[in-house]
Amino acid sequence: MRKTWILRCCLAAVALLVRSAMAQEQEKAEKSSGTGAAAAAATASSPDMHSPALPKPGREVVAEERAARLEGEKRFRTNCGRCHQQPHKFPPRVMATAIRHMRVRAMITDEDMRFILRYMTQ
Amino acid sequence: MKRTTIFISLRGCLRTLAGLTPVIALLLALTAFVPSALGQAAPEEEARPIPLLTGSAGFLTGFTGGQPDLHPLVTPLVLLPIGPKWLFETRATLETDLVQVPGRSGFHSGPVQKEVEYAQLDFIANPYITMTVGRFLTPFGIFNERLYPVWIRNLQSDPLILPIGIGPSNASTGAMMRGGFRAHPQFNINYAVYFSALSTTSPVDSDRFAGGRAGIFVPKARLEIGGSFQHLLQQERSDLFGFHLIWQPTRLPLDIRGEYADSKRGSGYWIEPAYKLSQLPFLQNEMRRTQLVARYQQFFTGPLPSDSLPPVNTKQFEFGLNYYFLDGLKGSSNYGRQFSSAGNANVWTLGLTYRFVVPLGPTGSAR
Known part of the structure; x- marks a missing residue:
């Protein structure tokens, strides 16, 4: 009892x-949705509100990509290296299955899974 | 007789499930209220998963007390993703022992042992909960579930306490709920809660028990600690406890793993540091592939006997050397000495292990 x-x-x-x-x-x-709304409001109240949305500058996109790759690599080393040697990169669809398996087996978080999958398929 | 046992077991299962109804209802309710934001597109949708045939093969040579034993084995694992949230996985082992027969030359093989280690269906309900049904590796401690395959383990011998808490064939038959999530910016929590029914059909036999495991992982410190609990719902109806630890210091290429388990049939612990020589300033290509491993373990007998655990108090020290030729191909060797009142013995192992991955469909190309 x-x-x-x-x-x-x-x-x-x-x-x-x-x-x-x-x-x-x-x-x-x-x-995050609140921040988005605030940002939208700020944009709306800005003097050039009627100007078309500008694409993100190329440098910013590259920096974001690089940051995501570094974060992915860090999470890959931290999570995968806990149990086994870090494998080489696999093709995207192979990695998609492997990461789903590891999500269940090693109980890696959803966020870690996204970063690792992105890093491993780049 | 068998039918009666199964009937009693089923009745017991239903009674236990009835007792757990409020908690199960609460958990199901939580699952139902998971916000739709969590149902965002899974990253796999960008690269649709394909069925895989993976697993490992190994050729292990052991010398225990001077007796040689050649042990080839293949462990195929089939992963079959179904839709965006389901996964069917099954692993089998095919192995044999080649031994010397007195009066005959060479090594002679016995029958090939075939065993389906597990066959489970996983449903990833949301980022916090995955439901599993079928036959699954019992999540008691970490070795059985995460470190068992020959290409993963650092030393080829099993820890002495491995049989504690994992059932008669290392697996459970029933259902499990598990998951891992970020509970705090500094740490993740992982958990598994399971129930196993009695099965007396060899080699897929299992005990009737309920249990759980929970762990905290601190990514910054690369430290995972956790505990396991199990209540046996048959025989002596005892409780089993376990603790585990994995630590990888950030400044050293060192892995430290350890486990402790306690049951009425025995208790004990093992601790295993493994150090990669990648920081040595010479022969860097060779050194970064070389790993030194040691394991110290102790086992203490309990008040009840067990067929799978040592019959007397035992201490064992092992050290080994692994060399990673390629990704997935590893040569391993280790020497150990076992001390017990039944007699001391040397344990030698030499082996070659390989991890394979065979896609069963178009693999796509890297982005």
Whole structure:
């Protein structure tokens, strides 16, 4: 009886953790949408609001790509290297299956999975 | 007799599930309320996953107490992604032992042992929850689930405490809920909660138990610590506990892994540091492929006997050398000495392991 209660408590604790993480995620999403709305408002109130949207400067895109690649590499080393030697890069569709397998087996997070997949398929 | 056992087992399962109904309902409710933002396009959608045949092959040579033993084995793993959220995975092992028969020259092989280690269907419900049903590797500690394949493990011998908490054939038959998520900017949490039903059909036998494992991973420190719990719902109905640790210091090419497990049938621990020689200033191409490994372990017998655990208190020290020829191809050697009241023995292992990946469809090209 006592053991069943221990098990129930463990499950409840996990549920609470999941709930808190989901709340954090929701809060983050709300914040980012709020920031987006604020940015849109700022754009609308700017004097050149009627000018067409300018494409991101090429340098900025390259910098973003580079940052994403570095972050992907860091997460790849941190997550994959925990259990095994870091493999060479695989073709994108092979990597997509492998990362789904690792998502289940090694329980890597959704965010880490995205960065690693991006890094490994570039 | 068998039918009665299965019936009793099923009745027990239903009773346990009924007891857990409020918690399961709560978890299902949480799953249902996951915001739609979490259903954003999976990155795999950009590169659609294809079925894979992967796994490992190895040729291991062991000398235990002076007796040679050649051990070829192949472990194919099939990964079959279904749609954006499902994955079917199954792993089998085909192995044999080549031994010297007294009075005959050369090595002679016994029958090839074939075993489906696991066959499971995974449903990735959302970023926090993955549901698994079928036959799955029991997530008690880390070795059985994450470090077992010959191409992954640093030393080819199994830890003495490996049989604790993983069931009679290393796997469970039932259902599992698991996941990993960022709980805080500084750390991730991973968890697994499972239930296994009794199965007496060899070689896919399993015990009836319920348990869980939870771990905290701190990416900045590259440290993972966690614990496992299991309650056996048959025989002595005892509790089992375990702890695990993986640490990779950021400044050194060093991996430290360790586990502790405790049960009525025995307890013990192992700790395994592995150091890559990549920081040495000479022969850098060779040194970055070379890894030194050591493992120290102790096992203490419990009040109840076990067929798969050592019959007496045992200590074992091993050290080894691995050389990574290519990505996936590894040569490994290790020497160990086992100390127990049943007699001390040397343990030597030499082996070659290979990890293969065969795509079963068009692979696409790099972006």
